[in-house]
Amino acid sequence: MERQKHINPDGSSAWITVGDGTFIGDYTTIGEGATIKDKAWVGHRATIGRGTTIGNHAYVGAHAAIGNYTYVGDYAYVGDHAYVGDWATIGDWATSREGTIAGNHTYVGDYATIGDWAWVGDWAKIGRWAKIGCWASVREGATVEDWVTVAEGATTGKKLG
Helix, strand or coil, X not given: CEEEEEECCCCCEEEEEECCXXXXXXXXXXXXXXXXXXXXXXXXXXXXXXXXXXXXXXEECCCCEECCCCEECCCCEEXXXXXXXXXXXECCCCEECXXXXXXXXXEECCCCEECCCCEECCCCEECCCCEECCCCEECCCCEECCCCEECCCCECCCEEC
């Protein structure tokens, strides 16, 4: 990995760490102190917050926004137009599909999947291997236990599992 200066589209710059074989798309904005590990892919016009880590082989789609001090795990997938808030965690091999919103301090466990255009509120916890259907809503502070599935278009209570 190499520390380098990244020039953002607005002309500002940030010192970031970039791994070998990593792709960073055009017009991408990256905050100070971000780390993008080996063979990761960051799409065009994405935004990566300061102090954020993008794991090895992870994918961040075009126009996606990743908040400050957030962790996106190894082999994780954050789709186009998705949003992940500040201080959030997207686990290893987890998937946050196109247009999803994962709020601040949200935890998405390893291998979990959040379907297209689903919403996960602040402080919510999605367990390992859990599945959140397309257009579903997980309330702020809710917990979806390991291996639980939330149906498409459903809205959760405080605890499922």
